[in-house]
Amino acid sequence: MADRMSTVLPLAAPNGDVPLDLQAALGAIYEEAAYDLSVDYSQPPPPPAFSEAEANWIQAQAQR
Numbered sequence: 833m834a835d836r837m838s839t840v841l842p843l844a845a846p847n848g849d850v851p852l853d854l855q856a857a858l859g860a861i862y863e864e865a866a867y868d869l870s871v872d873y874s875q876p877p878p879p880p881a882f883s884e885a886e887a888n889w890i891q892a893q894a895q896r
Contacts, residue, residue, distance in 0.1 A: 837854045839851075839854055840852070872895075873894040877890070
């Protein structure tokens with residue numbers, strides 16, 4: 833994703849909110865599941881189609 837994901841999980845009183853770094857969680861899942869070995873990033877993604885800007889960003893990320 834182009835923008836880093838993060839959020840805050842609201843908890844019921846008297847507990848305070850808990851920060852959750854969704855980007856780190858997603859990254860850990862991606863690494864653990866070895867998606868880089870099971871997804872063919874040379875192929876176009878399945879529908880729905882991405883905008884030209886999104887497609888360019890995806891292509892740039894795949895080449896990293």
